[in-house]
Amino acid sequence: MENGFSQTDESALIGYAQEGDLDAFNRLVILYQDLIYNQAVRVMGDVAAAQDATQEAFISAYRNIKSYRGGSFRAWLLRIVTNACYDELRRRRRRPSTPLEPQDDEGEEIESPQWIIDPGEQPEYHMERRDLEKAIQHCLDELPFEFREVVVLVDLQGLDYTEAAEASGKPIGTIKSRLARARGRLRDCLRGFRELLPTEFRLENEEIQ
Numbered sequence: 001m002e003n004g005f006s007q008t009d010e011s012a013l014i015g016y017a018q019e020g021d022l023d024a025f026n027r028l029v030i031l032y033q034d035l036i037y038n039q040a041v042r043v044m045g046d047v048a049a050a051q052d053a054t055q056e057a058f059i060s061a062y063r064n065i066k067s068y069r070g071g072s073f074r075a076w077l078l079r080i081v082t083n084a085c086y087d088e089l090r091r092r093r094r095r096p097s098t099p100l101e102p103q104d105d106e107g108e109e110i111e112s113p114q115w116i117i118d119p120g121e122q123p124e125y126h127m128e129r130r131d132l133e134k135a136i137q138h139c140l141d142e143l144p145f146e147f148r149e150v151v152v153l154v155d156l157q158g159l160d161y162t163e164a165a166e167a168s169g170k171p172i173g174t175i176k177s178r179l180a181r182a183r184g185r186l187r188d189c190l191r192g193f194r195e196l197l198p199t200e201f202r203l204e205n206e207e208i209q
Contacts, residue, residue: 010073018066025065029058032074035157036081042152043085045141053088057081075159075166082149082167089145132193139189147182154179 010031016024036057040050057080068076140148153164154175164179165172 014065014068014073017062018068025062028073032077033058035074036077039078039081039152039157040085042137042140042156043082043145043148044088045137049085049088053081053084056084060084072163072166075163078153078157078159078167079169082153086145086149135190135193136186139186139193142189143182143185147178147185150175150178151182151186155183 010028013024013028017028033054037050037054040053040057041047044050044053057077060080061077064080140152143151149168150164153159153167154161159167161172161175164175168175170178
């Protein structure tokens with residue numbers, strides 16, 4: 001497992017957390033906070049909203065950890081944060097939409113969001129990658145929620161079909177079908193940003209056309 005934790009370590013921490021050990025739960029938070037936050041960022045497309053969803057997810061996980069009955073713990077957590085994102089997106093439909101550009105706590109645009117910064121990257125490459133990240137996020141935002149959820153789980157988070165099915169609460173067949181359709185829509189959308197794509201993807205798109 002990541003961060004030096006073994007499956008045995010995780011199982012022990014979960015057991016202690018289910019007995020009310022807050023320190024054990026906090027260690028689980030440290031282990032999974034990046035994964036859960038990245039899921040929220042990609043699904044929400046907004047830093048502040050992702051932070052809120054991540055916080056709500058871990059609060060909910062702590063309150064409900066006794067209901068965890070085995071299986072993939074990260075899939076269990078991802079299902080909680082995805083549900084938190086879905087609830088927030090439903091609330092937003094009743095409010096003015098948020099801008100595509102991520103903002104800080106004072107409403108100012110974040111020029112270089114933390115999750116896409118590579119300190120060793122040359123400025124020109126950083127700008128190109130930033131533009132590509134924005135294009136990808138734009139195309140993700142255009143997907144229906146159920147498609148976005150699956151493509152983030154599988155293609156960005158690296159879950160296999162079984163874990164993605166567990167995280168979303170859907171059958172594997174549904175995961176495969178939604179993933180195929182999501183990838184097709186993303187490919188179509190990204191054709192509009194062809195100049196930002198790496199060369200091999202530009203060539204692939206030219207062959208498809």
